[in-house]
Amino acid sequence: xxxxxxxxxAEESSKxxxxxxxxxxxxxxxxxxxxxxxxxxxxxxxxxxxxxYGSFRAVRDVTMPINKNxxxxxxxxxxxxxxxxxxxxxxxxxxxxxxxxxxxxxYMGIDLYGEDVDPVEVRxxxxxxxxxxxPFPKSIRDNITYGPRIxxxxxxxxxxxxxxxxRSAAIWDEVxxxxxxxxxxLSGGQQQRLCIARAVATKPDVLLMDEPCSxxxxxxxxxxxxxxxxxxxxxxxxxxxxxxQQAARVSDRCGFFTTELDSQSDRRTGQLVEFxxxxxxxxxxxxxxxxxxVTGRFG
Amino acid sequence: MAIAQPLLDKKTSxxxxxxxxxxxxxLAEGAxxxxxxGTLVFALLVLTVLVYDVVVDGFPVFSDRLDTFMANPSxxxxxxxxxxxxxxxxxxxxVFVILLTFPIGIAAAIYLEEYATDNWLTRTININIxxxxxxxxxxxGILGLTIFVGILKGVYGDVAxxxxxxxxxxxxxxxxxxxxxxxxxxxxxxxxxxxxxxxxAYGVGATKxxxxxxxxxxxxxPGILTGTLLSLARALGEAAPLILVGAVQGKLGPRTGFFExxxxxxxxxxxxxxxTDMAKQPGSEWQPVTAAAIVVLxxxxxTFNAAAVILRNRFERKRQG
Amino acid sequence: MAVATPxxxxxxxxxxxxxxxxxxVHIIVAAAALTSILVSIGIVGSLLYRAVEFVAGLAxxxxxxxxxxRNGIGFSNLWSDxxxxxxxxxxxxxxLVGSLVVTVVAMAVAAPIGLGSAIYLSEYASDRVRxxxxxxxxxxxxxPSVVLGFFALRxxxxxxxxxxxxxxxxxxxxxxxxxxxxxxxxxxxxxxxxAMRSVPRALRMASAGLGARKRTTTVSVVLPAAVSGxxxxxxxxxxxxxxxxxxxxxxxxxxxxxxxFTVNPLERGSTMTAAMASQASxxxxxxxxxxxxxxxxxxxxxxxITLTLNLIADxxxxxxxxxx
Numbered sequence: 001x002x003x004x005x006x007x008x009x010a011e012e013s014s015k016x017x018x019x020x021x022x023x024x025x026x027x028x029x030x031x032x033x034x035x036x037x038x039x040x041x042x043x044x045x046x047x048x049x050x051x052x053y054g055s056f057r058a059v060r061d062v063t064m065p066i067n068k069n070x071x072x073x074x075x076x077x078x079x080x081x082x083x084x085x086x087x088x089x090x091x092x093x094x095x096x097x098x099x100x101x102x103x104x105x106x107y108m109g110i111d112l113y114g115e116d117v118d119p120v121e122v123r124x125x126x127x128x129x130x131x132x133x134x135p136f137p138k139s140i141r142d143n144i145t146y147g148p149r150i151x152x153x154x155x156x157x158x159x160x161x162x163x164x165x166x167r168s169a170a171i172w173d174e175v176x177x178x179x180x181x182x183x184x185x186l187s188g189g190q191q192q193r194l195c196i197a198r199a200v201a202t203k204p205d206v207l208l209m210d211e212p213c214s215x216x217x218x219x220x221x222x223x224x225x226x227x228x229x230x231x232x233x234x235x236x237x238x239x240x241x242x243x244x245q246q247a248a249r250v251s252d253r254c255g256f257f258t259t260e261l262d263s264q265s266d267r268r269t270g271q272l273v274e275f276x277x278x279x280x281x282x283x284x285x286x287x288x289x290x291x292x293x294v295t296g297r298f299g
Numbered sequence: 300m301a302i303a304q305p306l307l308d309k310k311t312s313x314x315x316x317x318x319x320x321x322x323x324x325x326l327a328e329g330a331x332x333x334x335x336x337g338t339l340v341f342a343l344l345v346l347t348v349l350v351y352d353v354v355v356d357g358f359p360v361f362s363d364r365l366d367t368f369m370a371n372p373s374x375x376x377x378x379x380x381x382x383x384x385x386x387x388x389x390x391x392x393x394v395f396v397i398l399l400t401f402p403i404g405i406a407a408a409i410y411l412e413e414y415a416t417d418n419w420l421t422r423t424i425n426i427n428i429x430x431x432x433x434x435x436x437x438x439x440g441i442l443g444l445t446i447f448v449g450i451l452k453g454v455y456g457d458v459a460x461x462x463x464x465x466x467x468x469x470x471x472x473x474x475x476x477x478x479x480x481x482x483x484x485x486x487x488x489x490x491x492x493x494x495x496x497x498x499x500a501y502g503v504g505a506t507k508x509x510x511x512x513x514x515x516x517x518x519x520x521p522g523i524l525t526g527t528l529l530s531l532a533r534a535l536g537e538a539a540p541l542i543l544v545g546a547v548q549g550k551l552g553p554r555t556g557f558f559e560x561x562x563x564x565x566x567x568x569x570x571x572x573x574x575t576d577m578a579k580q581p582g583s584e585w586q587p588v589t590a591a592a593i594v595v596l597x598x599x600x601x602t603f604n605a606a607a608v609i610l611r612n613r614f615e616r617k618r619q620g
Numbered sequence: 621m622a623v624a625t626p627x628x629x630x631x632x633x634x635x636x637x638x639x640x641x642x643x644x645v646h647i648i649v650a651a652a653a654l655t656s657i658l659v660s661i662g663i664v665g666s667l668l669y670r671a672v673e674f675v676a677g678l679a680x681x682x683x684x685x686x687x688x689x690r691n692g693i694g695f696s697n698l699w700s701d702x703x704x705x706x707x708x709x710x711x712x713x714x715x716l717v718g719s720l721v722v723t724v725v726a727m728a729v730a731a732p733i734g735l736g737s738a739i740y741l742s743e744y745a746s747d748r749v750r751x752x753x754x755x756x757x758x759x760x761x762x763x764p765s766v767v768l769g770f771f772a773l774r775x776x777x778x779x780x781x782x783x784x785x786x787x788x789x790x791x792x793x794x795x796x797x798x799x800x801x802x803x804x805x806x807x808x809x810x811x812x813x814x815a816m817r818s819v820p821r822a823l824r825m826a827s828a829g830l831g832a833r834k835r836t837t838t839v840s841v842v843l844p845a846a847v848s849g850x851x852x853x854x855x856x857x858x859x860x861x862x863x864x865x866x867x868x869x870x871x872x873x874x875x876x877x878x879x880x881f882t883v884n885p886l887e888r889g890s891t892m893t894a895a896m897a898s899q900a901s902x903x904x905x906x907x908x909x910x911x912x913x914x915x916x917x918x919x920x921x922x923x924x925i926t927l928t929l930n931l932i933a934d935x936x937x938x939x940x941x942x943x944x
Contacts, residue, residue, distance in 0.1 A: 095501060097416050110632055118634025124504030125632070134495040136514060146513070147503035152635070195499070202503055331835045332744055338736025339753065342805045346760040349771050349802075406652035414649060426934075428656050431663075433856070433930035434923065435863025437893050438663060440900070441919045445666030475659045482656060506638055508645040529762070536764025539865035539893065543900040543915075571766045571866075578770045578870055586774060593767050604762035608755045 049103035059270035073247040076257030081270025090126040091119040127199035133191035135183035147202035169197035189220025357591030385573035395470025404481030432479040440543025443472030464545025466567040477530040484526020488519040521614040528607035538571035548576040670916030705911035719891040725797025734808025742816040761806035769870035772799025791873030794885035799867040815849020852936035859929040865893035
C-alpha cells in the first residue's frame with residue numbers, strides 16, 4: 001500500500017514542482033497576502049493533498065502550511081476530513097491498510113512519503129495528541145520515557161527529560177510526587193496533559209492535536225488552551241477542532257473544511273474551502289460557505 | 300384534588316387488578332423454566348458425579364500405595380502397576396507443546412492481526428486455521444504416523460528401541476494438534492487491544508515490533524495465556540492421536556529416568572494411553588487403579604483448564620470495570 | 621506560489637538497525653503463520669497419498685495372501701456385511717452407519733440438554749448463578765474423552781444399557797453414543813449460549829414491551845433470532861461427535877477391529893474413529909499392508925465429512941456476525 005502511495009505521490013509531486021503548478025493551487029490561498037509570508041516559515045506544507053480509503057476519496061486537494069511557532073487550526077463540520085488530513089502529516093494513515101495519500105506532504109522540504117523516509121522517524125519528529133486521552137497503562141514516568149527510550153536516548157538523560165516534559169505540559173507540580181503511580185489514576189484533563197508531555201518528550205518540531213479537548217470539561221479545556229499558547233514558543237502546532245470558539249481563541253491561522261458531494265463516487269468528499277489568518281476567517285471570510293459556518297448558519 | 304373522583308368504576312378496577320396480579324404464577328411459564336433448570340442440573344450433575352465417583356473409586360489406591368503407584372512402570376498385575384511412564388510421557392508431550400506450539404502459535408497470531416494485509420494468502424491462512432481446529436484429533440494421529448514417525452524412523456534408525464514411534468513423534472503430533480487453538484485464541488486476545496493504545500505508541504515513534512512487544516503483548520497477555528492453557532490441557536488429555544502414532548499400550552521396555560533426554564528417541568506412553576489400557580483390562584481389580592490414574596490425569600488437565608477460565612473471567616471483569 | 625523541490629530524506633531516513641530488526645521480525649512471524657499451512661498440507665497429503673495407495677492396492681493386490689480373502693480382492697471388498705480388515709472386509713458403510721448411530725444418540729442427549737442449559741444461562745439465570753455455573757461448565761468441558769470412555773464402559777454400559785435393555789455387559793453403540801453425548805453437552809451449551817447472548821437486548825425489550833411473557837419472548841423472539849448460531853452449534857457438536865474416538869473405542873464393544881453391519885444401537889459395533897484406533901493399536905496381531913492401509917482410507921472419509929460440516933457451520937457463524 002505504502003509503495004503504491006509513494007509511486008502515485010512521486011508522479012504528483014513531479015507535476016506540482018513544475019513552474020506552472022501555481023494554477024493547481026486553490027484560489028483562496030493564492031489570493032491571500034499571508035501565503036507569501038508563510039512560505040519562508042512553513043515547517044510542514046500540504047500541496048494538493050488528497051486522501052483515499054480504498055477507492056473512496058475522503059478529502060481532496062488540500063493546500064496549506066503549518067508555520068513555525070504558530071498554531072494552525074482546522075475547523076469544519078464532522079466528517080469533512082480534518083482528522084484524515086492531520087493523520088496524513090505524521091503518516092498515521094499508514095496504519096490503515098486501505099488508506100492512500102496523493103499530493104505532496106513535506107516537512108522541512110522533505111517529501112514525507114518519499115522512498116527513503118522512515119515513518120517511525122516521521123512520527124518522532126511530528127508528535128501527536130489524540131482525541132481521547134490515551135496514556136499507556138503504565139506509570140507516569142514510563143509514559144514519558146517510552147518515546148526517548150525507543151529513540152535511543154541515553155538512560156541518564158531520562159530523569160531530566162521527565163521533569164522537562166512534564167513542566168512544559170504544565171502538569172509537573174501535580175504529579176511530581178507520584179511519578180511511579182499508574183497514569184490511569186489521573187483525571188481526564190491530567191491524562192491529556194500527560195499525553196502532551198509524552199509527545200514533547202521525543203523533542204518533536206511539530207505537534208498535531210486531534211480534537212484534544214473534546215473529551216474534557218471546560219476547566220480542563222481552558223488549561224490545555226493556555227498550555228498551547230506556551231507550547232507554540234517551542235513547537236509548531238496544528239489542531240483539529242470542531243469548536244469554532246476554540247479555533248478563534250487559540251489559533252493564528254485557520255483552515256475551513258467542508259464536504260461536497262463527489263460526482264464520481266456519489267459520496268461526500270471533504271475539501272479545504274479557505275485558509276487564512278484566523279482573524280480574517282472569523283471577521284471577514286472571503287468565501288460565503290465559511291461565513292455561513294462561522295456565523296452559525298450551518299454545521 | 301381533581302383526582303379525588305376514582306378514574307374507573309369499581310367493576311373495571313377489580314378486573315384490571317385481577318389481570319395485573321395473575322402474572323405471579325403461570326403454569327406454562329413455570330414448567331418451561333423448571334425444564335430448563337432440569338437440563339442444566341443434569342449436565343452439571345452427571346459430569347460432577349462422574350468426577351466425584353472416580354475420586355472415591357481411586358481413593359484406596361492413593362491411601363494404600365501412593366508411592367508404588369506413582370513410581371512403578373506398567374505391570375501386568377493391578378496391585379503392582381504404576382503410572383510412572385504415563386506421567387513421564389505426558390510431561391514430555393507438555394514440553395513439546397509449550398516449546399513449539401506456544402511460540403509458533405503466538406507469532407502466527409501476531410502476524411495475522413498486526414502484519415497481514417487483507418489478501419488471498421491471509422484469507423487462506425485464516426480459513427485454514429479455523430478448519431484445522433475442527434479436524435478430529437484422530438486425524439492428527441495420521442499426520443503423526445505418516446510424517447513424524449516416518450521422518451524419525453530415518454533419524455533414529457534401528458539403533459533405538461523403536462521404529463520411529465517415539466516420544467518425539469507423539470510430542471510433535473500433539474504440538475500440531477494444539478496449534479490452531481493457540482492461534483485462534485491469541486489472535487482474539489490481540490484483536491481486543493484497543494486501537495487507541497496502538498496509536499499512542501505509534502504516535503511517539505515506535506516501530507511495529509516495539510508496539511507489539513511493549514504494548515500489545517502485555518495487554519493481550521491474559522487472553523493469550525488463557526488460550527495456551529486451554530490448548531495445553533486439551534493436548535495432555537488426548538489419547539486417540541497417540542494411539543495412531545504408536546504409543547505403547549501395556550508394558551513398556553526400558554526404565555529411562557523422568558527427565559532424561561534419551562527417551563525422546565525411545566518408545567513412549569502417556570497418561571491417557573495408560574488409562575485406556577487399564578480400562579480395557581477385564582478384571583474388576585483394575586477398576587480402582589484406572590480410577591486412580593484418571594484422578595491424576597484430571598488433576599493435571601482440570602487444573603490447567605480451571606486456571607485458564609478463572610484467569611479470563613478475572614481479567615474480563617477488571618477490563619470492564 | 622511555488623512549491624519547494626522535495627529534498628532527499630536525509631534526517632527522516634531513521635535508524636537502519638531498527639529497520640533491519642523490523643524486517644527480521646516480520647519474516648519470523650510470517651513463517652510461523654505459514655506453519656499452519658504446512659500442518660494442513662501434511663494432513664491432507666498423508667491422507668490422500670495413503671488412501672490412494674490403499675485403493676490402488678484393492679485394484680492390484682499383488683502379493684497379498686489370498687487364502688485370507690474369502691472372495692478375492694477387488695473394489696467389491698468395500699461393500700459387504702462387515703468391517704474386518706484382517707479378512708479384507710472393508711465394508712465402509714458398516715463404519716459410516718456405526719458413526720451415524722453413535723452421533724444420533726449423542727446428539728439426542730447433547731442437543732436438548734445443551735440447548736436447555738444454554739437457554740437457562742442466557743435468559744433466566746441471575747448474574748450470580750451464571751458467574752458460578754458457567755465456569756464450572758467450561759471446566760467440565762475439559763474432561764478428557766478417555767475419562768468419558770471409561771465411564772461409558774464401566775457405568776453406562778452395565779447400569780443403563782445392560783439393565784434397561786437386558787444386555788449382558790451393555791457394550792454397544794448406544795452406550796458409546798450416550799458417553800459421547802455427555803462429552804458434547806458443554807460444547808453445545810457454550811456455543812448456543814454465545815449465539816443467544818449476541819441477540820440484541822433491544823429485541824427482548826421490544827417483545828416484553830408488547831406484553832410477552834419470558835417464555836414467549838425466548839421461544840418466539842430470541843431463539844429465532846439466534847437460529848443461525850444455534851444451527852452452527854449443532855453442526856459443530858455433530859462434527860465433534862463424529863470425530864470422537866476414545867469413548868467409542870472403549871465402550872462400543874467391537875473387538876479385534878471387527879464389526880458386523882448393524883443399525884441397531886443395542887448391538888456392538890464400530891465407527892470410523894474406533895476402527896482407526898483399533899487398527900493402529902495392533903491388538904489384533906500382525907496384519908497385511910493392505911489391511912493396515914484401510915486406516916488411511918477411513919481417515920480420509922472421516923476428514924472429508926468433518927471438513928464439510930465445519931465449512932457449513934462456518935457459514936452459519938458468519939451469517940450471525942453479519943446480522944449483528
